Amino acid sequence: MTKAKPAHKRILLKLSGEALMGDDAFGINRATIERIVGEIAEVTHMGVQVAVVIGGGNIFRGVAGGSVGMDRATADYMGMLATVMNALALADAMNKNGLTARVMSAIAIEQVVEPYVRPKALQYLEEGKVVVFAAGTGNPFFTTDTAAALRGAEIGAELVLKATKVDGVYTADPHKDPSATRYAHITFDEAMSRNLGIMDATAFALCRDQKLPIKVFSIFKPGALKNVVMGGDEGTLVHV
Numbered sequence: 001m002t003k004a005k006p007a008h009k010r011i012l013l014k015l016s017g018e019a020l021m022g023d024d025a026f027g028i029n030r031a032t033i034e035r036i037v038g039e040i041a042e043v044t045h046m047g048v049q050v051a052v053v054i055g056g057g058n059i060f061r062g063v064a065g066g067s068v069g070m071d072r073a074t075a076d077y078m079g080m081l082a083t084v085m086n087a088l089a090l091a092d093a094m095n096k097n098g099l100t101a102r103v104m105s106a107i108a109i110e111q112v113v114e115p116y117v118r119p120k121a122l123q124y125l126e127e128g129k130v131v132v133f134a135a136g137t138g139n140p141f142f143t144t145d146t147a148a149a150l151r152g153a154e155i156g157a158e159l160v161l162k163a164t165k166v167d168g169v170y171t172a173d174p175h176k177d178p179s180a181t182r183y184a185h186i187t188f189d190e191a192m193s194r195n196l197g198i199m200d201a202t203a204f205a206l207c208r209d210q211k212l213p214i215k216v217f218s219i220f221k222p223g224a225l226k227n228v229v230m231g232g233d234e235g236t237l238v239h240v
């Protein structure tokens with residue numbers, strides 16, 4: 001019997017900060033991070049090259065609560081630093097799981113993590129290491145979803161995998177509208193013109209222009225990541 005081959009060779013996995021919270025109100029839940037790392041290890045061992053962009057919403061969100069009244073750019077830099085903390089926690093859990101992880105930051109904090117250098121990231125991926133991209137795009141007024149689109153395009157990923165709290169793109173925000181239904185697939189133009197709030201327009205536009213498809217799926221569903229990597233019917237595909 002031949003073993004089924006993964007449908008993708010190199011992927012960019014976007015994990016929202018909240019994916020790391022588990023059932024906690026904020027911060028990083030150890031059991032949750034270990035489960036996610038276990039799933040990443042599974043696909044890495046299948047020979048898939050995995051790069052990760054991690055969010056920071058579990059620790060700090062530039063436009064939210066505590067930052068009301070703050071200068072937006074300053075708050076956004078705090079948000080980017082939050083993603084660095086998540087990246088360190090994620091890489092630590094990966095290394096403990098037997099993977100080799102490298103954190104690369106879009107803003108210079110060289111005593112803590114190495115800076116993002118594209119050829120080096122590509123080299124790590126070729127070597128089978130998992131690269132965790134921290135600090136988003138390095139610019140305020142952007143999101144880590146846009147960082148996922150940007151890094152995904154830069155490293156030549158075949159697919160951006162947006163692992164989130166919902167199991168796909170819905171006709172409306174399913175947390176607000178229980179009658180919303182899920183798309184199996186949708187074009188970038190449709191998702192943007194319908195203002196579907198799952199990702200920001202900058203991220204959608206970048207992926208559309210680079211013809212880089214996005215798969216939106218639930219991080220809470222065990223085995224979903226592997227299923228996506230195997231080309232299975234999972235979540236929603238956003239395509240050109």
Ligand SMILES: Nc1ncnc2c1ncn2[C@@H]1O[C@H](COP(=O)(O)OP(=O)(O)O)[C@@H](O)[C@H]1O
Pocket residue numbers: 016017018055057163164165166168169170171172173174175196197198199
């Ligand atoms: N049309 C939609 N389909 C699916 N999810 C949507 C839609 N509109 C808004 N959302 C919201 O987008 C969120 C997923 O994005 P994510 O980046 O993980 O969250 P956040 O940006 O809050 O960290 C979901 O929690 C969901 O409530």
Ligand SMILES: O=c1ccn([C@@H]2O[C@H](COP(=O)(O)OP(=O)(O)O)[C@@H](O)[C@H]2O)c(=O)[nH]1
Pocket residue numbers: 015016017018054055056057058060061062063075076077078079080082083135136137138139140141142143144145147
């Ligand atoms: O390129 C970027 C990426 C992130 N952020 C800031 O970092 C926060 C955390 O990122 P995000 O909200 O995308 O995290 P997630 O929702 O995935 O947890 C954002 O709110 C922004 O304040 C930013 O300024 N530029």
